[in-house]
Amino acid sequence: MNIIERTINGNGGKLELKIRDLLEENSIYSVLNSKGFVEYASKGFCTLFDVPVTDILGKLSPLFINNRNKGLVKNLSTKSLENGYKWKGTLKVDGKKSRKMWIKTTIMPLERNYDSTFIFLTIHEDVTKLKLELSDFKNSSSMHEYIYDSVKVGIVIVLDSKGIVIKWNKGAQRSFGYTSSEILGEPVSRLMGGKFSNAEFSNFLQHIEIERNLQNEEILELYCTDKQGKEFPTEFVISKWRMKGADYYGIKMLDISKRMAIQNRLHKKTKELELMLYRSAHELNAPFSSAQGLIDLMKIEENSPKVKELIEMLQRTIDQAKVLSSGLHKSSLILDNMSYRKTIDFKKIITDVLKILKDQKVYKDFVFNIAIDDSVTFVSNPNLIFTLFNKLLDNAVKYTYQASSSKLPIIDLTIEKREGEVKITVCDNGKGIRKRDINRIFEIYYRAKVENTGRSNGLGLYIVSKIVDSLNGKIAVESKFNQGSCFIVTLPHIK
């Protein structure tokens, strides 16, 4: 006696009945004769077809109703199934309310002892749901395939994990000029231009990743090479996916030659205009400054009161002209400086500035305290900002005392967020500025007379004020002689 039998019998046959009932309900099977007529059907079978058992006994099995699966019925009667022992397959049948059903079916012939005829046990599993999902999938993937193939404007290229082209669309074919057979199986680097032409795929991916991080942009601009070896600019997106344990890359591109050509032309025209403005401003400035030089000389000479009056009038005229030309000049400066802007990474700029400054011996003993508010985001011209910090720190260092045991030169730099602007403060504990000098330190070529300072050319702070000016900012200075100075620069956000 095995365990199941013992268990069943030990329960006085009741459990045995219960198990049989459960099997009846939950399994789908039937017994057919060689004509396909039902001799027995399980409850599960009747439920599947939604018919009472009495309606189907002795009748053609619902598996074969509506002329379905006629071949199989033939198999039963021609005894071909008897010789094949077992039939396995999925039958398409009409179920409830004529809805199509897919039934996974096993048919086993069983020989009847008393008349040596065969009956057939049919065991079923309803796989309709699975089948429908699968066909859904097939439909949508063939639709994708169709879209993918038919798009003529965009370039779509699929690569395997090693960067070999395994698929491409009509748009790609059109842009690159290769036929599919020429390019499928080839490394994608054959299609790339510029620095990526014939590059290792791993290098290519690495560069793309760096570019993407640098520009904080999914869409990159990239040059490709067509069959004729001509390079063209594209907008480029790459994606990666994993399927059945392998990596694939999808590249989507758009040829932007036309757009780039227009952009370049616009850029060139703008540059030309800016240059013209700058040149005219400069050309105007030159004769005015010559005239000013002559007037200066005339003033020094002995003059009659009448001539003095005339010189004054000439001076006023020249002053007006200078206001005009300097306005023109300034606007051309701003154009020039503002044309390139990006988000300023203060930390990096200051690190770079200090690196340059520290290469010089004098900076060795300095203590730099740097506090940058991380929430500051500021868009400006990075070169100007770099020069600004360079000159501010250089100036702070220049006017400090030599390091001694009692006093270390300290420079504090803070960058704070303010409403609509950024505030930059550079303080030193150095020699400070005398009252008589403080209003003149931003003048070009002005050098305060301070002892033991190295070579100064009177330009550093002038450049600082010029940059602050061109960024529409403000600069202020607070200083106590012999105690130190603070330079406070506020720069507004660009609207």
Add this chain to the structure above:
Amino acid sequence: MKINFMLIDDNEIDLFINRKYIEKEVGNAEVRTFQKAKNALKYLQCYENDKEDHDHFYPDIILLDINMPEMNGFEFLNALGNLRDTRILRIKTYLLSSSSHLNDILDAENHDNCEGFINKPLTGRKLEQILDEIFPKPKQ
């Protein structure tokens, strides 16, 4: 002490103004003017070639205009940097321009052969500052 000036500017009037200020500020000065940077360079190259046909004028200070046709101030500075004669290495060169374009100022300041940048027109005060820088007064 005699101070020798070499003035290079394509504008005659500016040369005149600069010469006048030098004569006023510096008691003992000799001034040579050049309207073309190329000619000034040729003159200086004579030391290098050790030709004896020049007249032994060695400038202490060069005031050099930036914007000139043919050879501009920066081109002149670069060419000057290639000359190795000690008498040339001693020369203090200042760039002059009526423009105060930031890039010009930065370029002038960063140039090895250039002492500084002067915004035109030259004045007595600006000249005085240059002289103070080159010939510091002894401390009292």
